[in-house]
Amino acid sequence: CECNSTYCDSVGSVSLPPLGQYSSYLSSMAGSRLKGAQAQVQVKSTGAGIGYSVVRVPMASCDFSTRLYTYDDTPGDYNLDNFTLAPEDINMKIPLLQRAQALSPRPLSLLASAWSAPAWMKTNGALVGxxxxxxxxxxxxxxxxxxxxxxxxxxxxxxxLTFWALTTGNEPSAGRMTNYSFQALGFTPEEQRDWVALDLGPALHASSHPHTHILILDDNRLLLPHWAKVVLNDVHAGRYIHGVAVHWYMDFLVPAEISLGVTHHLYPEYYLFGTEACSGWNPLDRGVKLGSWDRAEQYAHDIIVDLNHYVVGWTDWNLALDQTGGPNWVKNFVDSPVIVDAQRDVFYKQPSFYSMAHFSKFLWEGSQRVGVSASQKTDLEYSAFIRPDGSVVLIILNRSSSEVQFEVWDPAVGYIPSTAPAHSLLTLAWNTH
Incomplete structure (x- = not known):
């Protein structure tokens, strides 16, 4: 979908139909984009704003900045007397966050992540590597x-602007890699454990922001459950921690049941939260691909797998990028759900934008996942939730090349006949009272 300053398609606000009816929203490779329909629940069986609620805010620069900087580059300033926000914060991040909050019908949950400490605090004397x-x-x-x-x-x-949570630092494993070219700050799980127990936890507790959550890891889930065991088994660190943050890269190397499922069952009092994902990062499939339905399916598949394995939120890397997949000072160009053509004053909403909408627009904060069972083997992937208002939302992904007809039985209301077209994402929603 091409949008400009005066036109953009939007599904608008979503209100569910009365008891006995259901709404469906369909996006597909064939061209549907949140196409809405309403129908009657059957008594017998027959056989754009898109609700984002979490914003991840980099603390100082990251690879998607146009330059390298921190908030205190004065060597030896252990009292942080020279700490000051950057022009990027004052002129761009803060006004945008304030504008987003003003537009949002619900409070935004802000999440802070740092990529690197100032160079003078580090063993290598540099922000990168x-x-x-x-x-x-x-x-x-x-x-x-x-x-x-x-x-x-x-x-x-x-x-x-107050923060719901902060992470212990973006991808701590990266800062332990030789010749790493981005900003990074290395931690072993043992170092992270002790830093939280001795320094970050007590400092936050004694500050004017004691209710801000601390999320550990903020790295690929293949590091779980080992990383969680090292950090959360320590009572001194664990008492300050609320959750475990995961990235989606390399998910194919370890089953979700091992990394996410085992971690949840070992530490159910700590939530799991997805804090970074993007398409186009793989050298074999690099950069922006306008109109890619395959990448929309990658997003939906990963979100469904995460949701079904106890992850309670999922965060995309970039809200919007330019046509090259930047700006990015280290030329780490990737894809984004929104691509901006500044010269023409237009922007493109990618299929992955609508893919995320099938979740973000319907799964409100406080929604509770419920079990779904299929009566026979199916190619469909799905996850179901009861929202705080008592309504039910069922999200269905069909990555196969064949249409799948099915029906949903909810004992509270009856049968809902439906069809998932080939290569499609479908959200069904209905009231139960």
Whole structure:
């Protein structure tokens, strides 16, 4: 869908039909985009804004910045006397977040992630490449890095922006890789455990933001359950932690039941949260692909697998990118659900935009996943939820090349006959009272 400053297609606000009827919304490779329909639930069997609620905010620069920077580049400033937000924060991030919050009918949950500490705190003396904090947890660098987080929260609070959560740092495993070309800060799980226990946890607890959640890992799920065992088995670290953040890269290397399922069953009191995903990162399938339905299916498949394995949220990497998949200072060009052509003053909503909408628009915060069983083997992938308003939402992905006819039986209302076209994503919604 091509949009500009005066036109963009939108499904508008969604209101569910009365008891006895259901709504369906279909997107497909054949061209449907959240195509709405309404029908009657059967008594007998017959045989755009799109509701985003979480925004991930980089603390200082990341690879999708146009330059490298931190909030305190003064060597030896352990008291952070020279800590100051960057022009990017003041002129871009903060106004955009304020505008987004004003447009959203519900409060936005802001999530902060840092890519690197200032170079003078690090063993390699640089923002990029293999390097970690100098010294040991409990030492001055680790304590200053914890206070850096607190200062960030305090500065944003001055603009009436408060954070639901922060992570212990983006992809800590990357900072332990030789010749790594992006910003990174290496942590072993043991170092992360001790930093939270000795420095970050106490600092946050004593700050004016004690209710901000701490999410550990913020890295690929193949590191689970080992990483969680190291950190969460420690009572001193565990008492400060609320959840485990995961990225989707390399998901194919480890089954979700092993990484996510085992972690949940070992530590059910800590939630799992998806904090980064994007298409076009693989060197064999790189960059922007306008109109790619395959990538929309990749998103939907991963979200469904995550939801069915106890993940309670899923965050895309970039809200929008330009036609090259940037800007990105290190030329790490990838794809995004929205692609902007600034010269023509238009933007394109990719199939993956609508793929995310099938979840974000219908699964409200507080929705509870419920079990779904199929009476026979099927190619369909699905996940079902009861929302806080008591309505039911069922999301169905058909990645096969064949249409699949099926019906849903809800004992509270009856039978819902439906069809999932080839290569389609379908959301069904109905009231139960």
């Amino acid at each position: 293999k390097g970690s904090l100098k010294g040991q947890p409990g030492g001055k660098e680790y304590k200053t890095w914890a206070q850096y987080y607190i200062r960030f929260l305090e500065e944003y609070a001055k603009y009436n």
